[in-house]
Amino acid sequence: MTQPAAEIFKAYDIRGIVDKSLTVETVRGIGQALGSEALARGQKAIVIGRDGRLSGPAFAAALAEGITAAGIDVIDIGCVATPITYFAAYHLDTHSCVSITGSHNPPDYNxxxxxxxxxxxYGNMIQDLRRRIIENDFAHGAGKISHTDVRQAYIERILADVKLARPLKIVLDSGNGVAGNTAPELYKRLGCELVELFSEVDGNFPNHHPDPSKPENLEDVIAALKSSDAELGLAFDGDGDRLGVVTKDGEIIYPDRQLMLFAADVLSRVPGGQIIYDVKCTRNLAPWIRQHGGEPVMWNTGHALVKAKLKETGAPLAGEMSGHMFFKERWYGFDDGLYTGVRLLEILSRSPDANAILKALPNAVSTPELNIKMQEGEPAQLVAKLQALKFDGEAERITIDGLRVEFADGFGLARSSNTTPVVVLRFEADNAAALERIQAVFREAISAAWPGLTLPF
Structure with missing residues (x-):
């Protein structure tokens, strides 16, 4: 086969533009490389699930063809949220799976x-698949393909464990992503009354982009909360592994504040537990975790990296600012937006006023994630230059993932994205004046390190 495009092999997944950098032929080759690696690791079968993107069926067929050509069986579970694919690996006892998903990327990605x-x-393991393809280092065999549906098993597993103290009426926005074919049934059976938005799975995403980390994509939820008597709004990303949360009055509860609520709840049953969070999260999180009897652990951004840390530490809970939450307590430790929403409602249903609980969580003045677009390879160079600088008023620096500079009254972060050629920035402070000062310090540093960049702040 022709050599696969190097840029699709990302830090913790494979991602590219359909029919350009990511073709059916490439996916088949990846399938055979993956099947060969599975064989080397003593695996026998791999579950395949796919999100609602238009290229999904063709890619699923090509992937299955490649995996079975290496002598590994395939269990195809159809069009399901990524966390349901992860669940199937446990439920069907394969411990191996692939979700074909473009996540929250534009429609022409997968x-x-x-x-x-x-x-x-992640990392070198993904690069090794590319090496296998280039060197034609494939196992050969004749695996079998079977089809099954695990959605009901997934729903039943959750309902057996989670109970609401009272029924809730919520806005549920699936954004025309794949969560739409499972989330409404799950939440209704949990005891919720729904105001449903965009539950129809449509890979064109005709209503808004399915990325709840961007405030503009939650405008429909905010409008529905205003015009209905629903108490709360939940929104999922394109493949259902991330969650957005909106209060009755339209305030977005960002994932680092959601994590506070989950940490307090989990630590009530797992005293002394470690709670892992990524470098983009609020500085209010560590004192909160300590106050509730836990041990805060700051870590790199990236779902695969957080999962590896979760495994290494045995922590009961982890979360990322992007919206990935990982419950090991009572669940499997993979990121699951549908399950995260259920756990949120379980906690909030114990109170007569769900919104009061959310709004009482410690807050700070902060920016959403900001991005500086650059050429491939340049973001890491810029971050390295920033790491070599001293910042005015710097109290502490954290370099586990990019550069997080802590000040007495806030922080600034610059890190290189592992998925796209951008520098990710985030700022937080005790008040607006401090935020402006910290941003000015970073503006000056970035302009000195890389003159002529257009900055988003």
Whole structure:
């Protein structure tokens, strides 16, 4: 086969533009490389699930063809949210799975999130698949393909464990992503009354982009909360592994504040537990975790990296600012937006006023994630230059993932994205004046390190 495009092999998944960098032929080659690696690891079968993107069926067929050509069986579970694919690896006892998903990327993207023998592939493991394709280092065999549906098993597993103290009326926005074919049934059976938005799975995403981390994509939820008597709004990303939360009065509860609520709840049953969070999260999180009897652990951004840390530490809970939440307590430790929403409602249903609980969580003045667009390879160079600078008023610096500079009254973060050629920035402070000062310090540093960049702040 022709050599696959190097840029599709990302830090923790494979992702590219359909029919350009990511073709059916490439996916078949990845399938055979993955099947060969599975065989080397003593695996016997791989579950395949796909999100609602238009290229999904063709890619699923090509992937299955490649995997079975290496002598590994395939269990195709159809069009389901990524976390349901992860669940199927446990439920069907394969411990290996691939979700064909473009996540929250534009409609012309697709990709693969891969787990072998319970380990999420990332970094060199993903590069090794590329090496296998280039060197034609494939196993050969004749695996079988079977089809099954695990959605009901997934719903039943959740309903057996989670109970609401009272019924809730919520706005549920699936954004025409794949969560739409499972979330409404799950939440209704949990005891919720729904105001449903865009539950129809449509890979064109005709209503808004399915990325709840961007405030503009939650405008429909905010409008529905205004015009109905629903108490709360939940929104999912394109493949259902991330959650957005909106209060009755339209305030977005960002994932680092959601994590506070989950941490307090989990620590009430797992005293002394470690709670893992990524470098983009609020500085209010560590004192909150300590106050509730837990141990805060700051870590790199990236679902695969967080999952690896979760496994290493045995922590009961982890979360990322992007909206990935990982419950090990009572669940499997993979990121699951549908399950996260259920756990949120379980906590909030114990109170007569769900919104009061959310709004009482510690808050700070902060920016959403800001991006500086650059050329491939340049973001890492810029971050390295920033790491070499001293910042005015700097109290502490954290370099586990990019550069997070802590000040007495806030922080600034610059890190290189692992998925697209951008520098990710985030700022937080005790008040607006401090935020402006910290941003000015970073503006000056970035302009000195890389003159002529257009900055988003």
């Amino acid at each position: 990709g693969l999130k891969m787990v072998l023998g319970g380990q999420t592939l």
